[in-house]
Amino acid sequence: xxxxxxxxxxxxxxxxxxxxxxxxxxxxxxxxxxxxxxxxxxxxxxxxxxxxxxxxxxxxxxxxxxxxxxxxxxxxxxxxxxxxxxxxxxxxxxxxxxxxxxxxxxxxxxxxxxxxxxxxxxxxxxxxxxxxxxxxxxxxxxxxxxxxxxxxxxxxxxxxxxxxxxxxxxxxxxxxxxxxxxxxxxxxxxxxxxxxxxxxxxxxxxxxxxxxxxxxxxxxxxxxxxxxxxxxxxxxxx
Numbered sequence: 001x002x003x004x005x006x007x008x009x010x011x012x013x014x015x016x017x018x019x020x021x022x023x024x025x026x027x028x029x030x031x032x033x034x035x036x037x038x039x040x041x042x043x044x045x046x047x048x049x050x051x052x053x054x055x056x057x058x059x060x061x062x063x064x065x066x067x068x069x070x071x072x073x074x075x076x077x078x079x080x081x082x083x084x085x086x087x088x089x090x091x092x093x094x095x096x097x098x099x100x101x102x103x104x105x106x107x108x109x110x111x112x113x114x115x116x117x118x119x120x121x122x123x124x125x126x127x128x129x130x131x132x133x134x135x136x137x138x139x140x141x142x143x144x145x146x147x148x149x150x151x152x153x154x155x156x157x158x159x160x161x162x163x164x165x166x167x168x169x170x171x172x173x174x175x176x177x178x179x180x181x182x183x184x185x186x187x188x189x190x191x192x193x194x195x196x197x198x199x200x201x202x203x204x205x206x207x208x209x210x211x212x213x214x215x216x217x218x219x220x221x222x223x224x225x226x227x228x229x230x231x232x233x234x235x236x237x238x
Contacts, residue, residue, distance in 0.1 A: 003110050004075055007184065009191035011199070012161070013070035018200055022166075023048035025063040026055040049202055056206070067166035071192050074159035077109035080184040081158050089168040094160035098146040101139060105132045107157035112183065128155065162192075166203075169196070174210035179223045 015021055017039075024039040031038060055063055085092055108128050114120050131151055138148040164172070169192070175181065176189040193207035211217045211226040218229045 003108070003115075005109050005112070005115065006075065007073065007080070007188040007191055008075045009188065009195055010072045011069060011192075011195035012072050013068075013163075014196065014199065015067055018067055019045065019048055019052075019202070021066055022052055022064055025066050026051050026060070029055075029060070029063070045202075061167045064166040064170070068163060069166065069169065069196060070161060070163040071195065072159075073162055073188065073192075075107070075109070075157055076159070076188055077154060077184060078152075078156050078158050079154035080109075080182075080188060081160060082154070083182065083185045084162065084188070087164075087168065087172055090162055090164040090172075092160050092162050095158050097149040097152065097156075098144075101145040101148075102132070102135060102152075104136075105129065106135070106152065108153070108155040109157055109184065110155070128153070169193070170206050173207040174213065177207075177209040178211070178219070179209070179225060180219065180221065 027038045028035045216229045216232045217226045
């Protein structure tokens with residue numbers, strides 16, 4: 001049985017004047033002009049990007065919180081969505097296992113480490129079938145879906161609409177694009193970033209692992225892609 005184990009992501013909403021909105025927020029902080037005059041002004045893309053880069057690089061992140069983007073996400077495991085919903089400044093509308101009853105073999109995600117091993121993959125699929133059979137046995141006996149779902153595994157595929165502001169998306173990318181992040185959420189977040197970069201190419205340099213922005217790794221465990229923080233600053237870790 002073939003499985004599509006790759007998250008499916010589509011950008012479904014973003015501001016029409018994303019760049020100019022951020023520029024207006026940035027310029028307002030340093031100008032006597034009204035925000036409306038700034039927004040309606042004739043600043044070109046190069047001028048806007050130059051100011052935005054300077055302001056964001058200085059840590060003035062409130063200027064990018066005005067931008068909200070929304071994604072349609074599907075074919076991700078519950079193990080993955082459990083990680084995603086830990087991020088504080090996001091909004092989620094997820095497929096409910098209370099109200100959506102599985103009527104046959106439920107969709108599930110197979111981790112690559114198991115997918116690559118034919119013997120273990122077969123055992124995994126057989127186990128998913130056993131779970132599905134038990135779930136159906138319970139629901140057919142009159143057990144509500146909200147209780148029958150207790151037997152469903154983290155591998156169960158899910159879908160959601162997720163929305164967040166640009167500051168949080170950059171934070172999400174900085175953490176979850178790290179090579180040490182769990183593979184599935186790394187693929188998911190990369191898909192989210194790629195979707196936005198298609199329409200806003202200038203964001204490419206921001207939607208990266210944090211080591212690329214910092215120039216060093218500040219994690220306890222390092223993949224070796226960038227030097228450790230203490231190596232750069234010559235400090236001793238206690």
